């Protein structure tokens with residue numbers, strides 16, 4: 001290898017340098033701004049985590065797996081995974097190998113920023129070594145990989161259904177410029193390297209192309225324009241990057257360390273939330289995932305649009321989108337970047353000011369305390385269970401059969417658990433309810449609290465501090481009674497499909513226990529979309545603005561999914577799902593407790 | 602005054618010509634479904650806050666139309682959603698309560 005130019009410079013690198021300079025400056029400014037927006041304690045925690053070896057290693061590993069290899073996307077959709085990782089990983093390898101080549105062959109040029117990018121233009125091959133051939137082969141290989149990825153991306157733009165996606169987002173004007181410049185970069189690089197291959201050397205892709213080109217064009221006239229075009233495409237891409245969805249590339253590299261440091265959303269727009277919003281590449285996975293998409297009117301209310309509107313600062317739409325969401329968590333479950341759709345929305349709701357503050361001073365605590373005292377096991381049915389008395393009755397009957405002494409603390413009515421208030425964005429009011437319930441439970445002297453409503457269960461596990469009290473969902477508690485032999489179950493031949501309630505499944509990670517319990521009492525069938533991908537029943541208290549009529553389409557959509565299992569009946573473990581499904585279902589809907597009660601002897 | 606063992610309650614007649622129903626009309630802008638309430642009382646019967654506060658969506662809606670104060674009732678709501686679940690008219694009562702909490706004057 002020898003250098004072709006003593007200066008090691010050509011004017012065509014200038015556009016690239018401008019673009020690179022701009023994007024680096026912008027990112028540096030962005031990082032400082034985010035750091036500044038974090039609370040002092042969060043900032044300390046984050047910076048500390050960067051120098052902690054274990055977290056630092058985890059950061060590198062996660063960035064490698066998620067930003068370059070797109071492991072999560074592979075698991076979900078192989079074709080999409082291949083498309084994204086071939087571009088991201090291929091590009092990374094081209095940059096890396098460019099540096100390796102520079103270090104190996106012209107080490108004194110490594111301080112030149114642009115040299116590894118335009119390596120082939122600046123060098124001439126003098127002798128063919130195995131080492132050089134191997135590197136050239138790899139360069140061509142990764143370029144080919146990227147080109148395949150780009151070809152797939154172009155096909156996906158036209159025929160997204162081939163990639164298993166029913167709906168995608170429409171890119172904005174700048175997004176389109178970014179997209180076209182990104183698509184242009186690699187074919188231009190191929191052309192540029194091919195035109196240069198008889199001087200700089202090449203491999204299986206560039207050498208044959210060079211040969212063909214020389215048959216037609218015969219001279220070096222076309223070489224420089226191609227390098228210019230390549231450099232300009234890079235410049236355009238990098239200059240529009242901060243204002244397009246491609247901002248997700250640097251943002252995700254920031255999001256991963258922030259998340260690994262244990263930071264959470266504290267402000268609806270700044271700091272962590274900001275990075276999360278910027279990390280969304282607009283892949284559109286959440287559009288098909290969102291249960292609200294069952295109704296065309298809600299198509300623009302899923303998380304990708306929330307992110308977009310937050311970026312644009314469109315307050316009216318942010319409010320609309322935040323209020324509509326069911327907070328079912330499916331978008332978060334499927335999002336490969338980990339954008340927390342529900343938490344982001346709750347944070348937006350928390351910005352509102354209210355003239356009337358909740359005040360529960362009038363609650364007759366003495367009566368409630370009296371109702372809660374008496375035994376070691378407390379049962380908190382919650383508001384929703386009171387609307388579905390069959391659940392409470394079945395639980396009572398089971399406890400009776402098992403001979404467990406317990407107290408039903410809100411049989412005559414009690415206080416709400418606080419979760420509906422919390423997700424409506426009124427944290428202080430929710431805290432008042434939490435404090436009162438905590439006082440009732442702790443003063444009762446019980447050591448076990450059984451809950452039959454997943455909404456209550458979630459807030460009791462996440463926000464309550466109840467030292468010495470075991471908080472269990474009844475599916476786990478009843479399973480315990482079966483294991484102890486206090487409940488005997490006989491298997492019936494009715495086939496149930498189990499619907500995972502959002503708050504219990506995605507919310508608390510309880511998927512196996514209800515199935516295990518149900519399996520001892522009846523046959524189980526699985527719906528096509530189940531467990532983490534189960535579809536919200538549509539009754540969720542998470543949504544503020546969806547009204548009764550608008551929820552029907554969502555419920556019917558969720559039911560279709562359950563019907564597809566061909567089960568005789570539907571089982572669930574949430575009183576709200578039970579009430580919602582019962583409205584429209586064409587087959588019986590039963591709560592887990594009812595089913596267990598029927599088959600226990 | 603001589604104690605007869607009973608008292609006369611003041612008249613509770615409401616002159617609909619004179620009431621201040623601005624809040625009611627403001628509410629209807631964002632929650633037009635409030636107008637379809639049939640005062641069936643399902644919400645009052647199911648409300649867990651009713652036991653200790655007298656809160657009830659039905660009462661709130663009536664009070665608004667009569668120009669009476671609703672803030673004390675609203676402040677007792679726990680947003681549990683039972684009233685939404687039982688309302689035969691499908692009124693989104695939680696949205697209505699939140700809207701009222703926003704637009705009410707401070708009590």
Ligand code: SF4
Nearest residue numbers: 280283284286304335
């Ligand atoms: S929020 Fe997640 S799933 Fe939705 S478009 Fe963004 S990255 Fe994709």
Ligand code: SF4
Nearest residue numbers: 290325326328329331
């Ligand atoms: S939480 Fe559920 S309803 Fe809300 S945007 Fe995500 S998928 Fe849609």
Ligand code: SF4
Nearest residue numbers: 648678679681682684
């Ligand atoms: S949401 Fe409020 S008004 Fe409605 S039932 Fe619950 S506590 Fe009562």
Ligand code: SF4
Nearest residue numbers: 638639641642644688
């Ligand atoms: S349940 Fe609905 S219709 Fe009946 S009184 Fe309450 S708000 Fe009105």
